[in-house]
Amino acid sequence: MIKLSKRLQRIADYVSTGGRVADIGSDHALLPVYLLQSGKSRSAIAGELNAGPYMAAKKQAADANLTALLEVRQGDGLAVLKPGETDTVTIAGMGGLLMREILETGRQAGKLEGVTELVLQPNVGEDAVRLWLLEQGWYLANESILEEDGKIYEVLHAKRQPDAEALNAKLYDGSFLPLDWDRSALKGLLIRMGPHLIREGSETLEEKWRLEIEKLEKIRKQMSASDLPEAASKREQFQADIERIEEVLKCLRMARH
Template identity: 70%
Template sequence: MIKLSKRLQTIADYVKRGARVADIGSDHALLPTYLVQSGVCPSAIAGELNAGPFRAAKKQVADAGLQALITVRQGNGLAVVMPGETDTVTIAGMGGNLMSTILEEGYAAGKLDGVTELVLQPNVGEDDVRIWLLEKGWYLSHESILEEDGKIYEVLHAVSRDVQPSASSNETLYEGSFLKLPYDKEVLHRVLLRMGPHLLRQGSPVLTAKWRSEIGKLERIIAQMSASEGTESTLKAEQFRKEISIIEEVLQCLRTEIPSSN
């Protein structure tokens, strides 16, 4: 059986046993190969747009002797999937904006009909994905954050309204009252979308490290802007300072209010 990276293993661990899975942007098809080899999934689709990874995925599946159980298809996003063909969709290793576009186009084309589970790992722009899930009525059931080879990744696990029918529970997830901060509901809502409601409730050194790094990036941008005398740059720098202040206060809240899970 193939061995997955820590990132891919975290994704695999979320996939429901017995689900027919479609891995979009599958690259070398490592994830679907593992899921079928390990008996988690009875079948899988590996979708890949680019010719090189598509050929690598076909070779991976052939080398594993799983051509009868894993279909490798070349195409853009969820175009490789037929409606009702899969129970779980996994997408990993791309920006949140692109991931949301793939999900939206698939949703509009009916490709998510019958899908009850999404496991998503955006490299950046996680808030874009959370916003899409919230707007489309998907329930964000779990989140993980991990560090591997010097990079930090977030994995989001969402289930459909058929599995989690209570819309109010989704709204409550993002209401943020557990953060004892002097902000209105709208600001707290934005904080949870950006930083992750489950991740903030759990707290972890990796989460803190991620947002300390983000503060450092914002400070460097502000320093670069200080050389400019334009009004727009001044306003943008002030916006970034407010953003830093909010992140700092959230991190302080995590230390004082939320016990670490580690």
């Protein structure tokens, strides 16, 4: 059986057993091949836009003797799918804004009809993906954060279910955080940092946001060289952002201890 990276394995772990999976931006089709070899998925589609990875995915399917179960298609995003032919869609290894665009374009074209599960791994811009899921009525059932080869990744697991609105309202209410902020600010924080991730409060999450604070500090210091009123206003915004993240990290440390 093919061996996956830690990142891809986490995505595979979230995929429900016994369904039909479509991996969009599949590259070498490692994920769908694993899902079929392990018996977790009963059929798979690997979608890839570029010719090189598309051919590599076809070769991977042939080498694994899975061409009867794994169909490799060339196309842009969810355009490779027909409505109702898959249960789970996985998308990994791209920016959150692009991922959101792919999902929304596919939704408008009816490509998500019949899809009950999304497993998404944006490299950056996770908040854009969480916000889209919330706006479109998907329940964020779980999420995780992991480090591999010096990089930090987040994996989001969303489900389509009738009580998603009530579940999301509870998930994003922020009442578990001992912070004296208004409700909209708490919700924005949870969308940005991850409601499940904050509840878990792992050291990896703290490491990620420590690095983010360092980036914000550098930008704020660079703006100190400017005398423009706009720069002063932005410096204040960055400082307020840093202080809010620091508050959350302090809560996480207290919860762990």
